[in-house]
Amino acid sequence: MKPFKSFNTRFLYISLVFVVCIISSCGEEPEGGGKSLLEPAYLLPTDDEISGWKTLGAYEEANDYDSLYAVIDGGAEIFIDNGFVSAAFQIYQNCIGGICKGPFLHIRIYDQGNETNAKATYEKLSTGISIPWVTTDAEARIDESGLASYAVELWKKNFYVQVVIEEKSSESLNIAKLFASHISKKIR
Numbered sequence: 001m002k003p004f005k006s007f008n009t010r011f012l013y014i015s016l017v018f019v020v021c022i023i024s025s026c027g028e029e030p031e032g033g034g035k036s037l038l039e040p041a042y043l044l045p046t047d048d049e050i051s052g053w054k055t056l057g058a059y060e061e062a063n064d065y066d067s068l069y070a071v072i073d074g075g076a077e078i079f080i081d082n083g084f085v086s087a088a089f090q091i092y093q094n095c096i097g098g099i100c101k102g103p104f105l106h107i108r109i110y111d112q113g114n115e116t117n118a119k120a121t122y123e124k125l126s127t128g129i130s131i132p133w134v135t136t137d138a139e140a141r142i143d144e145s146g147l148a149s150y151a152v153e154l155w156k157k158n159f160y161v162q163v164v165i166e167e168k169s170s171e172s173l174n175i176a177k178l179f180a181s182h183i184s185k186k187i188r
Contacts, residue, residue, distance in 0.1 A: 040159070041059060041109075043187065044183075052095065053179075055091070059088050062088075078124050078125060079112070084111075091104055103165050104166045107179065109160075110161075112159070115157055118156070127145040130142055130143040133152065135181065137156065137184055138155065139154060139156075142177075146164075148166065150176050151163065152177055161184070163183070
């Protein structure tokens with residue numbers, strides 16, 4: 001009976017160590033790049049996660065080059081050339097009492113495989129008409145090149161994130177920053 005009990009104890013110990021190792025690596029970038037354990041779609045805010053903002057329809061995903069081309073067409077090359085793994089896209093609008101109004105907000109989150117690729121993507125997509133946005137945990141900027149929109153862009157770990165709001169006002173810029181900060185905090 002004693003060897004059986006010892007086997008159970010050893011099995012329980014090994015199982016516990018395995019579970020702890022799996023849990024502690026969630027959201028971390030795998031060594032050597034490759035697919036992240038944290039998927040872009042997981043980073044998208046859900047309805048009212050940012051108070052009053054609702055998703056408009058289902059999010060779109062791109063998990064290979066063909067699906068990326070289908071979503072963003074000609075813009076896909078920069079992402080592919082810099083290690084594209086997957087992406088998620090969602091549109092939001094402010095909705096109160098079932099009535100949605102105001103500007104549309106677009107979120108695009110790209111998993112570029114590793115930090116080097118995410119930073120290279122961020123640098124290559126710069127319009128030159130942007131100002132640095134100082135955050136505590138990511139390199140970010142505000143792209144002011146749109147005639148009637150703002151884009152907040154950031155990279156953190158293996159992710160490149162774009163938050164575009166279709167209105168050019170200080171209030172809309174603050175909303176875009178709020179979404180970008182919220183997403184950045186989810187990237188561990």
